[in-house]
Amino acid sequence: MAVTRIDDAGESHGGNVERTVRTLARAQGVRRWFVEQGARRAVEVVVDPVVPETNLQIGTRPADSSAAPTMIRRLATAVPSATPAAVRNEHPVDAAGEGSSCQPGHRTDGRASTAARVVGSARAARAPLPGGVWFGLMAVTVAAGTLLVAFGFAAARGGAAWALWPFWAGVVTIFLPASLRLCAPRAATSERVAILSAVAIGLYLIKVLHDPTLFTGYDEFQHWRTADDILRSGRLFEANTLLPISALYPGLEIVTSALSTLTGLSIFWSGTATIGAAHLLLVLSIYLLGTHITRSPRFGALAALLYLTNSAAVFFDSLFAYESLALPLAAFVLYVIVRSRASGRGNGLLLNGSFVLTAAALVVTHHLTTYMLLGFLTLWTAIVYVRRFWGAHDPNPLGMTLALAAFAVAWLLFIAWLTINYLTKDTISGSLEILRIILREEGGRLPFQSYGGQYTAPWERLASFAALGLTLLILLIGAPLIWLRHRRRALALALAAAALSYPVLLSFRLTRSGTDISARAPEFLFVAIALVAAIAVLPRWFSRGPVRAWALCAAACATTMLVGGIITGWGPSSTIMPGGWVVEGDSRSIDAEGLSAAAWAYVALGPGNRFGADRTGRLLFGTYGEQRIVTNFADHVELSPVYTDPAINDFERALLVAGKVAFLEVDLRMSEGLPLYGVYFEPGEEGGLRHTSPLSRASLLKFQQMSNVSRLYDNGDIAIYDVRELSGE
DSSP states (O other), rough: OOOOEEEEEHHHHTTOOOHHHHHHHTTTTEEEEEEEEETEEEEEEOOOOOOOGGGGGTSSOOOOTTTTTOOOOOSSSOOOOOOOOEEOOOOOOTTTTOOOOOOOTOOOOOOOOOOEEEEOOOOOOOOOOOOOOOOHHHHHHHEEEEHHHHHHHHHTTTTTTHHHHHHHHHHHHHHHHHHHHHHHHTTHHHHHHHHHHHHHHHHHHHHHSSSHHHHHHHHHHHHHHHHHHHHHSSSOOOOOOOOOOGGGSHHHHHHHHHHHHHHHOHHHHHHHHHHHHHHHHHHHHHHHHHHHTTTTTHHHHHHHHTTTTTTTTTTTGGSSSHHHHHHHHHHHHHHHHHHHTTTTSSHHHHHHHHHHHHHHHHTTHHHHHHHHHHHHHHHHHHHHHHHHGGGGOOOHHHHHHHHHHHHHHHHHHHHHHHHHHHHHHHHHHHHHHHHHHHTTSSSSOOOOOOOOOOOOOHHHHHHHHHHHHHHHHHHHHHHHHHHHHHHHOOOOOOOOHEEEEEEEEGGGGGTTTTHHHHHHHHHHHHHHHHHHHIIIIHHHHSSSSOOHHHHHHHHHHHHHHHHHHHHHOOOSHHSSOOOOOTTOOOGGGHHHHHHHHHHHHHHHHTOEEEEEEOHHHHHEEEEEEEOOOOOOHHOOOOOHHHHHHHSOOOHHHHHHHHOOOOOOEEEEGGGGSSSSSSSSSOTTTTTTOOSSSSHHHHHHGGGGGGGTTTEEOOSSSSEEEEEEHTTTT
């Protein structure tokens, strides 16, 4: 038996309380619903199997208590008046919310298999705290958690070994209290939206507090260069050798550069504001999608909250990168499609216009997000047509699927044809590596150990396994429930099928070349996983006992998934926390020495020179220095042998000539340790992702003894050499 309260129900369902009650009361596995409309009117629905209508009395048990063990519960809101009315219960409504054939206003005749009665109650109970008070409390906890995170980061920068504990305490403080409140059945819709927004902003601020003054993520530098090119030149599609594909999908950079031009803010602050707004839009879009599918603001909010526990949500989806903007666009496109298909009427101008504009923005923003959404829509459409063989008539998303496909194919063929090679290389190499692992031709990548040799603490491993286990448990329970209870709806089946692909893509985490695939998969597939939980798992969860006990358990599980997800996606605490310089550690490798060297190159050498550099150096010299970095992807030249070989011979000279390299940046600190992320230069380098010893310092110093190479800059660790005599430039 479950008692659930749905606020503002009449407003959400066209003002018809009877229709709302009828729809919600038929949700499978639910016995009793408490429904409130506005601040004055409240009704309670009692649903019992095979109980004559005459047996239901206000405030008493039915005559046959063994057949229907239901007691009318005291209402939590005083009701001046409410007229009893029976509701017809003939046509079951699927929890996926894809329409109903029932008409409002019909009454039962006592012969239906399920008797439902709407009864009024004048009893007054202890009034709960107003929603505004609860939101104020949640806002305070989110602010307190944010302060704890900031304190932990500040302590880590000072070298404190205990700094990770305030950080994790802050994460839990941001998330756990809000999770408990969102599990409450009597929270108002506006309150749920406000709390979700506060949690989304609080989790986004973790990334902002980690890097509060400048971009430090590897992907962030690449997109910063594209945005800077747009601002400087006023043109799109300028060559960006740091990430050539970025210039071909300039949606994020267009928004950022426009905001920078209008406000006068720097690219950093404009980008930070853009991604913050996108992060909020993503959470609210999933909330709208979940609420529409489940017909419950409570489960819609929990679906959005559950999505935030995926391993990419806190850090990767908060980077200044194109998928951070594309994900909310895709979620909103999916919401528009689901809502328009479920309406059963012709699409309105607003829905069609929203789809066209948002789908076009998605296509020009990110390739993989577009293709993932297109793949899901294709799966949904295929299930619709398969079910037609059994006489089913599901809402069909074919029209909008074809429209999105037309946008994507046109952009791919006429603008971004490089995308094919960019996306297929990691997929093919990762799949082949999995095959070799299965055939025992090579060993896979060791979990919980970075390429630089850092190990994950035992408690962090336990948290990662717990998060993975809870996710798989959702799939294990949710997928069968979808089949048993909701297989009449193609959308629910498509969501379950998409969610079940998650364990398959996890296998790429055991590979070296396919790690990026497993790292990016959760941000897409957790939309389906969260919705499967909202449709099938959570309603059953909260129908099994006292609401508070099960809410506490659900909030604890969600918090465990969040902590484990952060560790899985961001890395161990040694990687998460700010600290001293490490070899090729992305944000941990951005320091004053590198920044000053890049600034010197811009002032002394001018922009646009062809530079060779290591993984970190190419980011700094390609952005702060505005140099033209020579890369394997853009120029088909792999310069790592120039650095790693003990001498410059004909082969190394040929590489410099092929790349037309004018200057080399050499960081002697590469000889001090293994690279944190597996490569010193690019993944294709010799020993890439498999290094067992640091680079030879003698190999890096060889340029000082060469008469035809000039040392232009040296700060003790980083040197810049003029190699134009070697390359013929």
